[in-house]
Amino acid sequence: MQHKWLKTTEVEVASNKLSFYIETIEVNQLSPLAFFAAGEKKYKGERFFWQNREKTLTIVGLGQAIAFENRLGHQRFDEIEYQWKELTKNIVMEEQEPQPILFGGFTFDPENKESGEWDGFPQSYFTVATFQLIKQHEKTYVSIHLITDQQDSSNLFDELREERDRLIHAAQVKELKTYDKPEILSVHERNKEDYFQAVESVTNLIRNQEADKVVIARSLELEFKDSVSSPQAIYQIMNEQPESFLFGLERKNLLFFGATPERLVKVENQYAYSACVAGSIRRGTTAKEDKWLGEQLLSDSKNLIEHQYVVDMIESTFKKLCAQYKVPKRPKLLKIRDIQHLYTPVEGKLYQDASILQLVKHLHPTPALGGAPRSKALQMIREFEKMNRGLYAGPIGWMDADGNGEFVVAIRSAALIDNKAYLYAGGGIVADSNPMTEYEETLVKFRPMLRALGGQFNE
Numbered sequence: 015m016q017h018k019w020l021k022t023t024e025v026e027v028a029s030n031k032l033s034f035y036i037e038t039i040e041v042n043q044l045s046p047l048a049f050f051a052a053g054e055k056k057y058k059g060e061r062f063f064w065q066n067r068e069k070t071l072t073i074v075g076l077g078q079a080i081a082f083e084n085r086l087g088h089q090r091f092d093e094i095e096y097q098w099k100e101l102t103k104n105i106v107m108e109e110q111e112p113q114p115i116l117f118g119g120f121t122f123d124p125e126n127k128e129s130g131e132w133d134g135f136p137q138s139y140f141t142v143a144t145f146q147l148i149k150q151h152e153k154t155y156v157s158i159h160l161i162t163d164q165q166d167s168s169n170l171f172d173e174l175r176e177e178r179d180r181l182i183h184a185a186q187v188k189e190l191k192t193y194d195k196p197e198i199l200s201v202h203e204r205n206k207e208d209y210f211q212a213v214e215s216v217t218n219l220i221r222n223q224e225a226d227k228v229v230i231a232r233s234l235e236l237e238f239k240d241s242v243s244s245p246q247a248i249y250q251i252m253n254e255q256p257e258s259f260l261f262g263l264e265r266k267n268l269l270f271f272g273a274t275p276e277r278l279v280k281v282e283n284q285y286a287y288s289a290c291v292a293g294s295i296r297r298g299t300t301a302k303e304d305k306w307l308g309e310q311l312l313s314d315s316k317n318l319i320e321h322q323y324v325v326d327m328i329e330s331t332f333k334k335l336c337a338q339y340k341v342p343k344r345p346k347l348l349k350i351r352d353i354q355h356l357y358t359p360v361e362g363k364l365y366q367d368a369s370i371l372q373l374v375k376h377l378h379p380t381p382a383l384g385g386a387p388r389s390k391a392l393q394m395i396r397e398f399e400k401m402n403r404g405l406y407a408g409p410i411g412w413m414d415a416d417g418n419g420e421f422v423v424a425i426r427s428a429a430l431i432d433n434k435a436y437l438y439a440g441g442g443i444v445a446d447s448n449p450m451t452e453y454e455e456t457l458v459k460f461r462p463m464l465r466a467l468g469g470q471f472n473e
């Protein structure tokens with residue numbers, strides 16, 4: 015039997031009385047990416063895509079029932095949490111009923127003023143989709159969300175039902191579509207000399223004990239023969255990196271997307287799970303070499319120190335927000351297609367009043383993306399990195415009305431604007447870092463995204 019749920023809830027957002035109408039139906043299996051692509055004409059600029067690493071949850075959003083944007087600096091996390099709680103406080107869901115999802119991200123550093131591809135982008139950007147697809151435990155659900163101050167919206171809701179059926183039909187008949195790799199005209203390493211200079215300056219400052227660790231990043235600019243569509247970009251990265259978290263978030267003419275190995279935090283029934291991912295080495299060309307490289311990484315003091323800053327900081331956050339928590343004594347290896355990392359999973363039972371966005375607020379940026387001590391590292395990044403990271407290295411993810419959700423660290427990512435893409439990668443600098451080794455590490459980190467978009471380095 016096909017499930018159907020229908021409900022209306024009265025809500026209040028910023029002193030406006032609104033009604034929140036939700037209708038969810040179960041649909042036959044359809045490709046979430048085909049559903050995303052079905053929104054190409056009408057909802058371009060207002061879509062999102064999410065798939066967890068285990069591939070047990072996929073979420074797609076088309077259109078905006080409501081959007082929360084702000085430029086409130088450190089207050090931005092609390093504001094999003096407040097708005098989401100206001101919007102959902104009267105919603106009572108049945109146990110099996112798919113919930114409305116708030117999806118979005120926070121930029122890396124609200125104080126960065128560098129101009130570029132992120133001009134005009136807010137510091138927090140979250141939406142509830144008009145049409146939401148959730149695929150979980152082999153079942154697929156499509157929900158309509160309408161949030162309105164109109165008294166009688168039955169006609170409007172009927173139109174949304176027709177539109178939902180059109181989208182589902184389009185996704186089902188286009189199910190088998192594949193996309194070609196885009197044709198690249200040029201790959202430009204932006205501010206390459208500045209990057210080497212930044213690594214050198216920061217290493218010297220660390221040697222002078224002005225900081226312990228600072229993550230310095232850089233970017234590539236790719237130009238394509240034709241505009242690249244969002245489904246095309248997501249399709250390619252999905253094929254390249256099946257073992258990572260996949261995300262795509264559109265706003266106006268920008269798609270920010272990527273495949274990251276790094277969870278910032280997941281919350282499920284008051285349990286929190288985070289991961290320390292820092293310290294890297296390439297994959298070997300043979301199994302034997304790969305094993306040897308992994309062993310080198312596990313015993314390399316520079317990488318172990320870099321990793322330990324992250325463990326200490328995540329542990330201290332869990333100590334504040336959790337009644338109990340567990341941190342393994344030693345890192346293990348996290349192997350993905352192009353790179354292996356040192357990896358320490360952390361988990362804990364949250365205090366009753368702690369929430370996923372409080373965790374995000376305290377954890378971001380961990381020393382895997384910022385450095386240690388945090389404020390000194392951020393100051394140095396602002397001074398030496400000649401770019402604006404935008405959403406790169408920031409938290410991106412989703413949450414539901416019960417406070418469950420998952421945020422990842424948006425690395426191995428790119429911003430796509432028409433026929434240009436900006437790719438980002440960085441690495442942790444400590445006292446004995448070497449600029450050339452760091453540069454080469456960024457080449458390895460760029461590789462999956464570059465390959466997905468049809469390019470390569472002549473290394």
Ligand SMILES: C=C(O[C@H]1C=CC=C(C(=O)O)[C@@H]1O)C(=O)O
Binds near residue numbers: 294425426438440
């Ligand atoms: C900053 C990035 O990676 C971080 C995550 C894992 C390993 C890292 C490292 O070994 O330096 C970085 O801390 C990036 O991929 O752009």
